[in-house]
Amino acid sequence: HPVGLAADLxxxxxxxxxxxxxxxxxxxxxxxxxxxxxxxxSAAVAPGEWLVDFSAAGATERRHVVVGAAPVVLSTFSDKGGPAEAPLPQEHVVGFDDLMTSPGVFEVPSGYGGLNWYNLVAMHQRFTEGPGYINTTMSGEFIAYNSSGHPAQVFSDKPFDFTGAYFGAGWDDAEGETLILKAWRGDEPAYEDRLTLSANGLVYFAADYGRITRLEIRTQHYWQAAIDDFAYRTGP
Known part of the structure; x- marks a missing residue:
């Protein structure tokens, strides 16, 4: 049975x-x-590789964006210019499929993928039959979400780059929920973004958060945000 919509890219x-x-x-x-x-x-696009150039107050930044099957939301451009440091070398994508082999719910353990996780739960996409969980699944059959709709965190003693992830709202009643992403370097705030979630289809948030040590994932009205293919980079 259809549960979602193919969104315009x-x-x-x-x-x-x-x-x-x-x-x-x-x-x-x-x-x-x-x-x-x-x-x-917002600009209509086709699948493939895109270059997005920003300029303001004498500062410029260029981002490489790969458009696939989902609309892409970019992190906020700052007129302070692009990141000064090169991206970390080791690329990772976790899809939460290797945590369990049967339908059910499983807390994402610290150490998974080399990062620490707090209040994120993995489950089979059809465990609750929430349409947003099904629509947000990009790889395999498992996704993650912020347990009970409360804030979740991903953190590490060593800096990591948060590349991006697919996000959606778990339930129809959460349509239009606001996802709030905040990142820190140690105790210093580094990034903050907001995007609108839908249960009908997912979006890819292209974060490009460089050298962070903590990422907070929370929703404004405490609905569950579904997450898949969390991408990041680490040092050697």
Whole structure:
């Protein structure tokens, strides 16, 4: 039985007032994105590799974005310029499928994938029959979510880069829920983003959070956020 919708593919995000955004597609054609009065932008795209260029107040940044089967939301561009340090070398993607072999619920243990996890639970996509859990599954049959809708954390003593992940709302009643992502380097706040979740389909959040030690994942109204293919980089 169908449980979701095939969303139109877009690249969207938020920029500072007065910033300019241009996108170059797989065909090499570059076009400017229309930036709204509050800094939001959204552009229709096709699958493939894209370049997104930001400029504001003399600062510039370029991001490489791969568009697949889901709309992409970019982390907020800052007019302070792009990251000064190169990405960490070792790439990882965890899909939570190797934690269990039968339907059920399993707390994601600290140490999984080389990171520490708090209040994240993995389960089979159809364990609860919530449509958003099914729609957010990208690899295998298991996903993760913030247990009881309370804030979850991913953290490490060693800095890691949070590349991005697929997110959706677990339940129909959570349609339009706001996901709030915050990251720190030690005790210093480093990043903060918000995106809208749907149970009908997933979005890919392209974070590009560099050299963080803690990531908080929470929802504004304490609904469960479904998560799959959590991607990150670590040092040697």
């Amino acid at each position: 877009t690249i969207s995000g938020a920029v500072a007032a007065g910033a300019r955004v241009s996108l170059t597609g797989p065909d090499g054609v570059t076009a400017a994105a229309k930036v709204g009065p509050e800094g939001g932008f």
